[in-house]
Structures are given as structure tokens and as C-alpha cells.
Amino acid sequence: MIDTTVAQAQARGRTPSVVLGVLRHGRLAHVASAGRHPVPDRDLQYRIGSITKTMTAALVLQLRDAGVVDLDDPLRAHLPDVPFTRITLRQLLGHAAGLQREPDSDAWWERTTGTDLAGLLATLTPDKVALRPHTAYHYSNLAYGLLGAMTRRLTSTPWSELVRDRVLDPLGMSRTSYHPAAPFAPGYVVHPWHGTLAEEPRTDTGAMAPAGQLWSTVEDLSRWAAFLTDPDPAVLAPETMTEMCRPVAIDDPERWTGGHGLGPELYRVGERVFAGHGGSMPGYVALLAVHRPTRTGVVAFANSYGFADGSIRELGLRVLADVLDREPEPVAPWLPGRPPAPPVxxxxxxxxxxxxxxxxxxxxxxxxxxxxxxxxxxxxxxxxxxxxxxxxxxxxxxxxxxxxxxxxxxxxxxxxxxxxxxxxxxxxxxxxxxx
Missing domain, CATH: 2.40.128 (Lipocalin)
Structure with missing residues (x-):
């Protein structure tokens, strides 16, 4: 059933390749793939785009748990170069700060070689705040570039080394990397009229890397998905992950089908709420979504930016809901209890x-x-x-x-x-x- 669904999505979406993994009880239980450019498998790298933000958020929460920052601190308290006096870390994590979506540039930052931190900070002016905080959900890549800059400033360690040392290596994510590491899938634009492929550049986004730089595989990203459902306390306290997955802002106030926590996106499908994040970079789209109570999840990649405009999210959430509907968790048997203490x-x-x-x-x-x-x-x-x-x-x-x-x-x-x-x-x- 899952294999057929993935094959249909690849054919209808006219994308060179699609691969999707299903987690049950925190383990990769099934991998489905379709396409031949290249033939995908669980060890083929794709660019994960904004799923990177969930790891940047984990770094910020690690600093909070260590007492280095408070989420209600103004960003300027830890990154004095910014001209924003009132925007807090919590607002930036949940896209509730009203900060403009993209950094200023002559070209789209995702498709060009990125500037360094000094160059990013030099573009900031007070008018980069598009909305007053908490007046509306306003997704901001710039917010995560600045959060990554803050982690570097506070630790004197580049973001790429921090995410490797504090997240990837402790979780055994050896095939998740800053730059692509073979084998990897080239990213393409598919011509709308004759279906030919034009390969996209694989950029180093520089100071904006904390918003979307990383590459990963189905096997590796499934470890991160499992971590979202059952965190290793040596990396992040379980209660902190629960806090991260509570809503800061609702992005669909009419129907309440989506929102954002302290890093993770939240998706309501029927009566269930999934946590995770989507990702896109030129030539790539990705999705990670988990149902935390049952430790069930999906990770999915495609190597075409225009994959039917949102089909990777639709595909992943549909598969996740179908798995939960068709294969419900076994009912735990009732067991006799021990009597309470005399005062109780x-x-x-x-x-x-x-x-x-x-x-x-x-x-x-x-x-x-x-x-x-x-x-x-x-x-x-x-x-x-x-x-x-x-x-x-x-x-x-x-x-x-x-x-x-x-x-x-x-x-x-x-x-x-x-x-x-x-x-x-x-x-x-x-x-x-x-x-």
C-alpha cells in the first residue's frame, strides 16, 4: 500500500526520485521509493532544507537548559549587533516575532553562496520587523539565521561544529552533513513542458546555514525523528522536547490545522497532532513528521523543488495517518496494581x-x-x-x-x-x- 502510494506520487508529481521511510516504535520499519534519477535508497543523501531548523532550535534549548539563556530574553541581550530591542528568543523560535521572512540580498539566499555573519548582520535595520510580535504567524528564515549566530556568539564555536558535536554525533547521525557526501541525489528543476531536468547549484548558505543547510538520508533522519518522539536525555531533556512541541503560534487561525512550536511545525490531521518540519531548497523538498504518543513517524525526500507544490507534505502526512489508522497500537493489558502507602x-x-x-x-x-x-x-x-x-x-x-x-x-x-x-x-x- 505504501509502496504504491509513493510510486503514484512520484509519477503524478513528475519528480526524478522519491523516497519515504516509516517509523514504528521509534525504529525505521519500512522504506518505499520510486524513480530512477537516481535510484533512491535509505543511504542516499538529499538536502533537508528547513528541517535543519529543528536542530538549531535544539541547540538553543540546550543553552536554555544549561542556564545560559532564557527564552524570554531579547535576542539583543546575546547578539548586541542586532537593531531589534524587544524581539525575544521564544518569538523567533516560534515565528511569532514578526521578523521579515528573508535576509536582504540581491538574489535568493538559498540559491547563492551565502555571506558570512558580519555580512548578514550588516544588512539589519529596525525596519526588518514586518509585524509587531504575536500579531500574526510570520515564518522567518532570517530568524533562524540569527538564532544560529547567537549560538556561535555564546559558545565561540561555529554553528556547523555545534550541531555536529551536540546533536549529530551523539545520535549516531554520521550520514547527516553540512556539505553533500556521496552518494547523494542531485537536485533538479523539471521543465514544465517537456520534462527535461536542469540541475540546481548546491550552495553553502554561510550565515544562513542554521535555517536550511543540512543534508541527510532516510536512515539518518529517522534517528532524528525517533529523537523527537523519545529524546536521549544526554542530548535534550524529554520535558524540554515536550515543551518544544507545544504551540507558540497557529498558522491557520480559521481551521487550526497547523502551527509552530519552539522549532517544530505542528500539523493537525483529523483528531491527531503531528510534530516535525518541512524542508525545501533549490532542487529538493523534504518532510519529517511524527506522532509522539505512539513513536510513529515518516521521513520523505524528493529531488525536485517543484514537486507538485506541497506534495511531499501531503504524501507524508497521508501515509502517517494511514499507518496509524490501519495499524493501531496494540492495547496494553490491564495488570493488577500495588496498594498505595497508608496515608494515600x-x-x-x-x-x-x-x-x-x-x-x-x-x-x-x-x-x-x-x-x-x-x-x-x-x-x-x-x-x-x-x-x-x-x-x-x-x-x-x-x-x-x-x-x-x-x-x-x-x-x-x-x-x-x-x-x-x-x-x-x-x-x-x-x-x-x-x-
Whole structure:
């Protein structure tokens, strides 16, 4: 089924070659390919374009986790050469800064040899801010050129070395490189009338490299896709990756089908949200998309810039949704649990607030207290972990971050659960009183 879908996309899109890999449980499970110029396989390099931005974002978040920067810092605090006083790192990562899309140049930066950092910074003036921050989603390649410049300034290490040393090498991505490394697929423009091929230049984009320079293979990029679903803590904390995949801006306010996190793009397909990024450079298009809860994903490449104007994204997202629909995750069996500790056991059971029924239960695996609202539509569940005697901190659900305090009577029996001033009691007719 996947092989046929890829073959049809290659034929209809009139592209020299297409290759697509499917991940299940974080591993490359299937590779489908079509075309003969060249014949693609899992070790053939293609240019990944803006998928590079997700790695640049990871470098910024590494610096944040190390305490070097705060995401709400102005860029100018760490890159004093820029003329923007208020634009923050968070806004740049999520394309919410309003910064203009491309750097100033006499030619398209992706198709010409790039300038150095001094040359890029010399083009900046305050009017490069096209919109006030957060007034609209406004994709900006320039933003990521500047974020890469900041990582270099803060570490005294070129971006190409940083991404190699802090991301690619630790994840075993030996076939992902700054310049193409044979075997690689040449990139083409396909003539619209007679189908002939014109090869595109393979440029070094210089200071704009953090926005789209890298090359990779299906095998290698699948490692990065797997990392997005289950990060290696030695490279990036799992909770940081979760933060990166939360929306900063919605790019489709009418239908909410897409948005942007702190680096990754977000795609809503039906009731699922996928994280990843698209990529394009002259002669190449690419897609990476993952469903983080199931560690399922796709990576896809084609070596024609005009591949039916967006077909690589359509192809990849369709395959990913089909895989999840046709091969759902196996249902984990229910297993008996261990009893909670004596102070916790009496908390479990039914509770009430304003006539609404709640259930407190114990999840022995992670050692969490689970509060579920019953009835009245889909169940709403919040999870809490211990935060001191009779004190619990919300870790998931509607009460994430809030404190649950257990109120006890003089005999030590739980009489109320105070969740951020919403007080649950055992009796639906007797609301608890302060004190």
C-alpha cells in the first residue's frame, strides 16, 4: 500500500526520485521509493532544507537548559549587533516575532553562496520587523539565521561544529552533513513542458546555514525523528522536547490545522497532532513528521523543488495517518496494581464538588494520584505527584502545575481535597468550609 502510494506520487508529481521511510516504535520499519534519477535508497543523501531548523532550535534549548539563556530574553541581550530591542528568543523560535521572512540580498539566499555573519548582520535595520510580535504567524528564515549566530556568539564555536558535536554525533547521525557526501541525489528543476531536468547549484548558505543547510538520508533522519518522539536525555531533556512541541503560534487561525512550536511545525490531521518540519531548497523538498504518543513517524525526500507544490507534505502526512489508522497500537493489558502507602489509601474513592462527582485513584507505576471527573461528557483527568506531606503537585491534565492539599479531621481522616481553592468533599450535599 505504501509502496504504491509513493510510486503514484512520484509519477503524478513528475519528480526524478522519491523516497519515504516509516517509523514504528521509534525504529525505521519500512522504506518505499520510486524513480530512477537516481535510484533512491535509505543511504542516499538529499538536502533537508528547513528541517535543519529543528536542530538549531535544539541547540538553543540546550543553552536554555544549561542556564545560559532564557527564552524570554531579547535576542539583543546575546547578539548586541542586532537593531531589534524587544524581539525575544521564544518569538523567533516560534515565528511569532514578526521578523521579515528573508535576509536582504540581491538574489535568493538559498540559491547563492551565502555571506558570512558580519555580512548578514550588516544588512539589519529596525525596519526588518514586518509585524509587531504575536500579531500574526510570520515564518522567518532570517530568524533562524540569527538564532544560529547567537549560538556561535555564546559558545565561540561555529554553528556547523555545534550541531555536529551536540546533536549529530551523539545520535549516531554520521550520514547527516553540512556539505553533500556521496552518494547523494542531485537536485533538479523539471521543465514544465517537456520534462527535461536542469540541475540546481548546491550552495553553502554561510550565515544562513542554521535555517536550511543540512543534508541527510532516510536512515539518518529517522534517528532524528525517533529523537523527537523519545529524546536521549544526554542530548535534550524529554520535558524540554515536550515543551518544544507545544504551540507558540497557529498558522491557520480559521481551521487550526497547523502551527509552530519552539522549532517544530505542528500539523493537525483529523483528531491527531503531528510534530516535525518541512524542508525545501533549490532542487529538493523534504518532510519529517511524527506522532509522539505512539513513536510513529515518516521521513520523505524528493529531488525536485517543484514537486507538485506541497506534495511531499501531503504524501507524508497521508501515509502517517494511514499507518496509524490501519495499524493501531496494540492495547496494553490491564495488570493488577500495588496498594498505595497508608496515608494515600484513604484518599482514594469518590469526591464531590458543586454536585459534580470525582474519583481519586492510585497509579502505582509512576506513583501518582489521579483525579478524574465523572459523567458530563468525556472524562477529565489530572495527575499529581507528591510535593510534601499531604501536598501534591499537578503534572498533567487540567490541574497541571496546581497544588492539591489534603485536609484532614482531628482523627487524621481525609475530609476534603483542596485543589487550588476548588474543594472536593465526600458528601455532595455538604460543601467544605475554610479552616
Amino acid at each position: 489509601a484513604p484518599i482514594c474513592g469518590r469526591w464531590w464538588w458543586m454536585g459534580r462527582e470525582f474519583q481519586a485513584s492510585w497509579d502505582a507505576g509512576p506513583g501518582e494520584l489521579v483525579i478524574t471527573q465523572l459523567g458530563r461528557g468525556p472524562a477529565q483527568t489530572s495527575r499529581f505527584t507528591p510535593d510534601g506531606p499531604d501536598r501534591w503537585r499537578g503534572t498533567a491534565g487540567t490541574q497541571h502545575g496546581e497544588i492539591l492539599a489534603v485536609r484532614r479531621d482531628p482523627a487524621g481522616h481525609p475530609r476534603a481535597l483542596d485543589i487550588a481553592t476548588f474543594v472536593l468533599t465526600r458528601d455532595p450535599d455538604q460543601p467544605d468550609q475554610p479552616g
